[in-house]
Amino acid sequence: MKKDLLSFKDWTRSELEALLTLAMQIKAHPHAYRSALDGLSVVALFEKPSLRTRVSFDIGIHKLGGHMVYLDSQSNKLVGREDTKDMGANLACWADAIVARVFAHSTLETLASAAKVPVINALCDRYHPCQALADFLTIRERYADLSKVKLAYLGDGNNVTHSLMLVGVALGCEVIVVSPKGYEVDQEIVALSKQRAAQFGGKLTLSHDPNAAIGAHVLYTDTWISMGDSTPLEQIKDTFAAYAINENLMSRTGADYVMHCQPAHRDLEISGALIDSDKSLLMQQAENRMHGQNAILVSLLAKNFKAQL
Numbered sequence: 001m002k003k004d005l006l007s008f009k010d011w012t013r014s015e016l017e018a019l020l021t022l023a024m025q026i027k028a029h030p031h032a033y034r035s036a037l038d039g040l041s042v043v044a045l046f047e048k049p050s051l052r053t054r055v056s057f058d059i060g061i062h063k064l065g066g067h068m069v070y071l072d073s074q075s076n077k078l079v080g081r082e083d084t085k086d087m088g089a090n091l092a093c094w095a096d097a098i099v100a101r102v103f104a105h106s107t108l109e110t111l112a113s114a115a116k117v118p119v120i121n122a123l124c125d126r127y128h129p130c131q132a133l134a135d136f137l138t139i140r141e142r143y144a145d146l147s148k149v150k151l152a153y154l155g156d157g158n159n160v161t162h163s164l165m166l167v168g169v170a171l172g173c174e175v176i177v178v179s180p181k182g183y184e185v186d187q188e189i190v191a192l193s194k195q196r197a198a199q200f201g202g203k204l205t206l207s208h209d210p211n212a213a214i215g216a217h218v219l220y221t222d223t224w225i226s227m228g229d230s231t232p233l234e235q236i237k238d239t240f241a242a243y244a245i246n247e248n249l250m251s252r253t254g255a256d257y258v259m260h261c262q263p264a265h266r267d268l269e270i271s272g273a274l275i276d277s278d279k280s281l282l283m284q285q286a287e288n289r290m291h292g293q294n295a296i297l298v299s300l301l302a303k304n305f306k307a308q309l
């Protein structure tokens, strides 16, 4: 039976750890995996712009011996031309997997139920699982024991935050989410994350006060306005200013590192100097997008592949 990756919300701690181990193995021994997707084709369908996700999937699939077809829904007007259900069923006639970046999570669910091949979420309104996997791979490379790590996210409670919560607490981390009033994370995902924390050993703390990040090892932020949200920056800038990650917050919290999924807005949610500093993990995160996604592809499409290490 095919397995989709729409979110990590039902992945156990040991399944996530196994995926991280595979990602580290692929990163360390890329040649051993260069035929893992031999003869397989992946369609990547994007309703929104992308730099990192698009390029890391394309190059990553090539490195595994597979082939990617990019479908740009924005310029090709694919959305609305036919039912998503029909699009999914047609794509599955040729492709061995569908990677999709969409506005609504329900579009992914429709694609997944119509397509007989795995569907991988490349970002939707609720989740960004590929990002969270790369992020915890990055943190794992800095801290051997994830159960001793405190990660503080500051800013808009969004798709990236949701995935960090769901994955982080299951890996045993303490995840602290600090958002302005009115920009909190989804309550249903909070409840699920707390349940996962109790089951797998992590902890979730929510706050409106940036001081809640004091003592965190890593500070993380994302854009204050996500793709598809037409709120003018001027309208929210003052509300979010106290949540910006800058040198002052780094020294107040005592954090070792700063993270951002990117695209970043220099001197808004994060200071430009921090991005360029030795406390920045941003490029390591970006590189790890490819290794994490390749682990996802191998585990969904080539589970029985035997790497020649």
Ligand code: CP
Binding pocket: 049, 050, 051, 052, 053, 054, 123, 131, 261, 262, 263
């Ligand atoms: N982090 C991320 O998903 O970047 P892109 O939007 O450029 O793909």
Ligand code: NVA
Binding pocket: 123, 158, 159, 160, 222, 223, 225, 226, 227, 261, 262, 263
């Ligand atoms: N929260 C951002 C993430 C971009 C990678 C967005 O949805 O636009």
